[in-house]
Amino acid sequence: MQLFLIIALLIALLAVFFAIQNTAMVTVYFFVWQFSSSLALVLLFSLAIGVILSLLFSLPALQSRNWQISKLKKKLNEFNDENEGIREKITEQLGQINSLQRQVNEYKERLLSSPKISVGEAEPPEDSSLAEQPTHDQHPQ
Secondary structure (H helix, E strand, O other): OHHHHHHHHHHHHHHHHHHHHHHOEEEEEEEOEEEEHHHHHHHHHHOOOOOOOOHHHHHHHHHHHHHHHHHHHHHHHHHHHHHHHHHHHHHHHHHHHHHHHHHHHHHHHHHOOOOOOOOOOOOOOOOOOOHOOOOOOOOOO
16 A cells, blocks of 8 residues: 555656646647646546546456455355365264274274183183073073
8 A cells, every 4th residue: 555655646746747848838739628737737637538538448347357256255165164064074974983993992992901711721701791691501490
């Protein structure tokens, strides 16, 4: 913003110097009208008319661009919302994966810490609830 202000002041200063150096009177004829003024004022007026006309002709393109920018910003916000939802799902699923990984590790530790049983020595564990249940050889009383 400050750069724009500095450039505008420099242009205004140059216009003042231009006007001071070009004080000769000129007559401008336009259709049926006739104007007499200093050369500097005629040139600056012509410049101002050119700037105004170029702005008027560029307004539809600027409006279209602004509309497109707002449309793209809306789409970007929708994508960001969708992205946030996906990130939340990923975080939730990573938590589930970590929980399952802990369970797998616990089962591995249990299997590795349990006594090895060879084929001929199969006996039920002492703490097992299966040891208290009657087998086919035993009859309940």
